Amino acid sequence: MDATQIGLIVTGGLLVLVLLGMRVAFAAALTGLVGLIWIFWSRKGYDPEEFGWALTVATKTAGQVPHSKVTNQALSLIPTFILIGYLAYYAGLTRALFEAAKRWVGWLPGGLAVSSVFATAGFAAVSGASVATSAVFARIAIPEMLAVGYDKRFAAGVVAAGGTLASLIPPSAILVIYAIIVEQDVGKLLLAGFIPGAFSALVYAVLIVGLALVIKGFGPPVGGFTWGQRLAALPPALPIVAVVVIIIFFVYNPIPATIDRIGIGFLSIPLGREVSTYIGGDSWGTPTEGGAIGAFIVFCVALWRGMRWREFRDALIETAKLSAMIFAIIWGVLIYVRFLGFADLPGVFADWIAGLNQPPLLTLILILLAYAVLGMFMDAIGMLLLTLPVVFPAVMALNGGIDVAAADAAFGMSGPMCAIWFGILVVKMAEFCLITPPIGLNCFVVAGVRDDISVQDVFRGVTPFFVADAVTIALLVAFPGIVLWLPSLA
Secondary structure, three states: OOHHHHHHHHHHHHHHHHHOOOOHHHHHHHHHHHHHHHHHHHHOOOOHHHHHHHHHHHHHHHHHHHHHHHOOHHHHHHHHHHHHHHHHHHOOHHHHHHHHHHHHHOOOOOHHHHHHHHHHHHHHOOOOOHHHHHHHHHHHHHHHHHHOOOOHHHHHHHHHHHHHHHHOOOOOHHHHHHHHHHOOOHHHHHHHOHHHHHHHHHHHHHHHHHHHHHOOOOOOOOOOOOHHHHHHOOHHHHHHHHHHHHHHHHHOEOOOOOOOEEOOHHHOEEOOOOOOOOOOEOOOOOHHHHHHHHHHHHHHHHHHOOOOHHHHHHHHHHHHHHHHHHHHHHHHHHHHHHHHHHHOHHHHHHHHHHOOOOOHHHHHHHHHHHHHHHOOOOOHHHHHHHHHHHHHHHHHHHHOOOOOOHHHOOOOOOHHHHHHHHHHHHHHHHHHHOOOOOOOHHHHHHHHHOOOOOHHHHHHHOHHHHHHHHHHHHHHHHOOHHHHHHHHHO
8 A cells, every 4th residue: 555545545534533523633633643653654564563663753753844834933923913803802993893884884775784794894904813703793793783673693694704804804814824834925915815805895795785775674774974973983993994004014015115206297396216117115024023013003002992901811811712723723734734745645636636637727616616515514724724735736736836937827827826816715715614504613603692693593694695705706716816916016
């Protein structure tokens, strides 16, 4: 039995363990270690006296790569972004966002639901945690929607679906994880998530307005706000804007590095400097540094607005819990990934995908559909971590390789740009999985926060958003420029 056959058997065992309910972190670590022992022992002809040697070598091998990956500086973004989210909640920024959105767009049909979507999108811009976003707005938005006559199932579905926006809109924890696993630029991936994330929110809003127009009494508008009240709602939400701007400038500086004049035409004022040949100057730093400054700003706002020691302690504890869970998954999966390297499954799968006698775009669509099915049984982060080591090389091979030029590529984009594009697509599929039964985590979170709403109610409420996500994914596949425009400027 060769290494590839061992790899297939062990991978099958991993899927069985996950379906039986074992945590992804433990299932991946266990099967990865067993697989490494199996491969090393097979090289010794399964000699009983060599089993100890195989166990020792496998254990040492399993610990090397996970440690090097987990200590990567970029991963510090994950607890930083999560902490920003919890501090923003205790600072009252979440309620301020919802109130501002309600006063500005509440007059639309389904206005409160649209307000919830835009508020969750705003909160997603300072917190990369979908679960935290859903939990926070389940407490804030659902009571207000129920008070004006919304169906509780749809109200819960709006919050659960809106929470998924945190997966795309930077700062996104799952985009950081993707970048680490596939060894791509974190800053460009975060930048690529802005437009697709905002586009997803817009599609959700259009869906809600359409349903409210077609179904009588579906989503009554909320009006009566004066322009003074609308303007007064903006300052409390400004810290969110400040954090977003800071993170953008630490990823990509949109201000030209050199200009020679200000103004247009005869009104131009010469500055005696060369005209810039590109848009944007050097970024102010790294995403990690930008996230740290953003966290400090939100922390100061929270203190100014009266955050107590108990609330700060709770924010730290919840951040630690969620971060520990994510890092445990990463550590366990990386042991499995190490085993995959010895089994050469990524290479075999990539060769098989590249050799298929069908259009590359059709193959990509089938891969995305497979993610949709797999997401019914696995959590989003675990699913990506387990599949990307095999699927990513295959997609790159399908395009022509990681170093291919755009002119020679199957998808019409260079290898690095294809990696970014596929990253956004797969993270969007992960968003889809967050609301997909029976594992949709956001749905369980919303039901857990609201005692009067069951998990079944939430799953029924998110059903219309499946259509919205399908439309969004189709457009991102058909028009890669939606994803790649901003990264191309960096």
